[in-house]
Amino acid sequence: xxxxxxxxxxxxxxxxxxxxxxxxxxxxxxxxxxxxxxxxxxxxxxxxxxxxxxxxxxxxxxxxxxxxxxxxxxxxxxxxxxxxxxxxxxxxxxxxxxxxxxxxxxxxxxxxx
Numbered sequence: 677x678x679x680x681x682x683x684x685x686x687x688x689x690x691x692x693x694x695x696x697x698x699x700x701x702x703x704x705x706x707x708x709x710x711x712x713x714x715x716x717x718x719x720x721x722x723x724x725x726x727x728x729x730x731x732x733x734x735x736x737x738x739x740x741x742x743x744x745x746x747x748x749x750x751x752x753x754x755x756x757x758x759x760x761x762x763x764x765x766x767x768x769x770x771x772x773x774x775x776x777x778x779x780x781x782x783x784x785x786x787x788x789x
Contacts, residue, residue: 684721
């Protein structure tokens with residue numbers, strides 16, 4: 677955990693997690709093995725971030741969202757509340773989030789990286 681980072685109560689960080697400068701992890705989140713949260717990224721309450729996922733600098737993950745194994749949310753992208761980002765998906769821009777992010781996993785249309 678780097679300078680100025682905060683983690684909400686009852687959140688769990690598995691071994692190998694990296695939390696960047698001034699990053700925020702909300703209440704009741706679970707970050708699995710080797711998750712990387714870059715500087716100034718915000719993860720809202722009650723989120724699950726799976727093994728090896730990457731949350732880029734300045735991005736925001738809305739509450740009650742699941743980010744799958746080895747998925748990438750690049751810097752500055754906003755993921756809406758109660759969303760699902762498929763494993764190995766790459767959300768490189770806000771426009772990408774329209775096809776990679778879904779409230780129903782059966783609607784996933786984009787190719788994983």
